[in-house]
Amino acid sequence: MSDIYNPPMGEIPILHADHELLVxxxxxxxxxxxxxxxxLADCLLTRLEKAFPxxxxVHRLDRDTSGVMVFGLTAHAQRHLGAQFEARKTKKTYIARVAGRLESKTGTVDLPLIVDWPNRPKQMVCHETGKPSITDYKVVKASDEESRVRLFPQTGRSHQLRVHMLALGHPILGDPFYGPxxxxxxxxxxxHAEELRLNHPDGGLSQKFRAKAPF
Known part of the structure; x- marks a missing residue:
């Protein structure tokens, strides 16, 4: 993995903005x-602050992951959204390309995760002290070389999808940590974080936000 941080320039695509939410x-x-x-000061949050002070x-995506990310624009929205993530009331869908052919068309990975201290920020499976981590998956298409899968995390552990795919023997392609x-x-x-479903902080209406995968 390159140690040089060279973030992409250009406009950040705004999917939705209202009095409480920014997606x-x-x-x-x-x-x-x-x-x-x-x-490492340049980041999504500081760029957005210029237009939305x-x-x-509310939550994070890994540096190398793209896709749908929601922010609060008020203290109330931040608390409301944070509680939804904490209680696993949000529904997240990711799309990934992984190495090799996944034999099962659908499945669930239930493997507890913990930080791999000597190799931070990497995470690892640990049945003794790991925190519960569950990912459902569905194969979209597959060849002998790679599979395209939809991932539905039920928990939100750091690097969860990346470690779970590696544990299946099918690391995410281009992953600098787990598929070097x-x-x-x-x-x-x-x-890519393809879709996020949540309840709006003002009124609780269920909403869905999507961004098509660029690969």
Whole structure:
């Protein structure tokens, strides 16, 4: 994985904005929040603050993941949305390209995860001390070389989808941490947050936001 942080430039696609919510399509390669040190200061949150000064963080996507990300524009919205994520009331759908052919068309990965301390920020499966982590998957299409899958995380652990796919023996293509042998062969990690369903903080109406995968 390159140590040089070189985030993509250009406009951030706005999917929805109202008095409580801001929903964007995060580009791959851009941090959600600032990293440690001035060289990692440029991130989605600080870019959005220029146009939406009251923007507040609710959840994150990994730097190398693209797709739908929601922010609150008020303290109430941040609390309301945060509670939905905490209670697993949001519904998230990801699309990924993974190495090899997944034999089962649908399935569930139920493997507890914990941080791999000597190799932070990597995560690993640990049946003794790991936190419960569950991902459902459905194969969209498959060849001997790769499979295109929809992933439905039931929990929201760090790197969950990446580690779960690796645990199945089918790492996400272009993943610098868990599929390093393919990282140089792809322009980015092939993981995209395609859809997010949530209840609006003002009135509780169920809403769905989508962004088509760029791969």
């Amino acid at each position: 964007v399509d995060k580009p791959a390669g851009l941090l959600s929040v600032p990293g440690k040190g001035p060289e 009251t923007v507040r963080l 042998e393919t990282a140089g062969q792809y322009p980015r990690m092939m993981l």
